[in-house]
Amino acid sequence: MIDKVFNKTISKQFEFDEEVASVFDDMLERSVPFYKQMQKLSISFANNFLKDNSYVYDLGCSTASTLIELSKNSSFKLNLVGIDNSNAMLDHASKKANAFGVNIKLLNDDIFNVELKNASVVFSNYTLQFIRPINREKLVKKIYDSLEVGGVFIFSEKLVSQDSFLNKQFIDEYYSFKKAQGYSEFEIAQKREALENVLIPYTEEENKKMIKDAGFKHCETLFRWVNFATFIAIK
Numbered sequence: 001m002i003d004k005v006f007n008k009t010i011s012k013q014f015e016f017d018e019e020v021a022s023v024f025d026d027m028l029e030r031s032v033p034f035y036k037q038m039q040k041l042s043i044s045f046a047n048n049f050l051k052d053n054s055y056v057y058d059l060g061c062s063t064a065s066t067l068i069e070l071s072k073n074s075s076f077k078l079n080l081v082g083i084d085n086s087n088a089m090l091d092h093a094s095k096k097a098n099a100f101g102v103n104i105k106l107l108n109d110d111i112f113n114v115e116l117k118n119a120s121v122v123f124s125n126y127t128l129q130f131i132r133p134i135n136r137e138k139l140v141k142k143i144y145d146s147l148e149v150g151g152v153f154i155f156s157e158k159l160v161s162q163d164s165f166l167n168k169q170f171i172d173e174y175y176s177f178k179k180a181q182g183y184s185e186f187e188i189a190q191k192r193e194a195l196e197n198v199l200i201p202y203t204e205e206e207n208k209k210m211i212k213d214a215g216f217k218h219c220e221t222l223f224r225w226v227n228f229a230t231f232i233a234i235k
């Protein structure tokens with residue numbers, strides 16, 4: 001279904017409710033530049049760290065796209081666990097996983113409440129940005145603790161630039177992208193307002209510092225387009 005969530009006047013903050021969940025795959029593909037390519041890269045790198053019976057977690061799995069794609073594109077028999085605290089998202093995830101015949105354990109809970117262990121790969125694409133900064137560091141430490149030595153955390157984030165002049169250009173470039181994807185100025189402005197104080201982006205450097213501070217051995221940027229990036233961090 002086509003995303004028209006912000007085509008009407010909205011007065012509440014952004015929420016992952018049924019209205020968003022029902023159009024979410026379209027929303028993400030039209031709102032995140034190179035979403036599919038970044039997902040492909042994440043999966044291809046994840047496969048380098050997997051073997052039969054490995055545990056893979058996706059924190060903020062939404063409609064489970066990443067785990068479903070991984071399952072379709074991996075030669076291993078994997079234990080796939082998707083975690084999300086939106087009922088609506090997990091309803092869609094469960095229907096999609098069934099339709100594709102993929103076995104995923106879907107947990108409807110806050111990432112902070114779920115026990116994560118023996119992970120070979122943890123994914124979290126465009127989700128840390130929704131975690132309050134005071135808790136974000138703690139979550140990354142939890143992810144680090146859940147990984148086996150040699151395991152990886154693969155995550156994607158919207159970014160800001162520390163330079164306000166360049167940051168303004170990043171925003172302009174991103175808005176041109178959204179217009180080219182068919183969103184109107186009204187929809188773009190409304191979503192921006194709804195995401196204010198909900199989506200809190202870090203700079204690339206802040207993300208890497210957070211990863212290093214949690215104890216990870218190394219972190220690389222796998223892909224970056226203006227203000228969107230995918231990282232891989234190894235324990």
Ligand SMILES: Nc1ncnc2c1ncn2[C@@H]1O[C@H](C[S@+](CC[C@H]([NH3+])C(=O)[O-])CC(=O)[O-])[C@@H](O)[C@H]1O
Pocket residue numbers: 016028059060061062063064065066083084085086089109110111112124125126127130131
């Ligand atoms: N504390 C939390 N606990 C659990 N889930 C949460 C929490 N906070 C937010 N979420 C969930 O994190 C997801 C973020 S979307 C991820 C896209 C997906 N990774 C994808 O690649 O398709 C990104 C976006 O919309 O920009 C939503 O489904 C929330 O319900």
Ligand SMILES: O=C(O)C(=O)Cc1ccccc1
Pocket residue numbers: 027028031032158191192195199
């Ligand atoms: O669409 C936007 O304006 C964004 O900032 C990125 C985004 C994409 C999907 C959900 C939430 C935020």
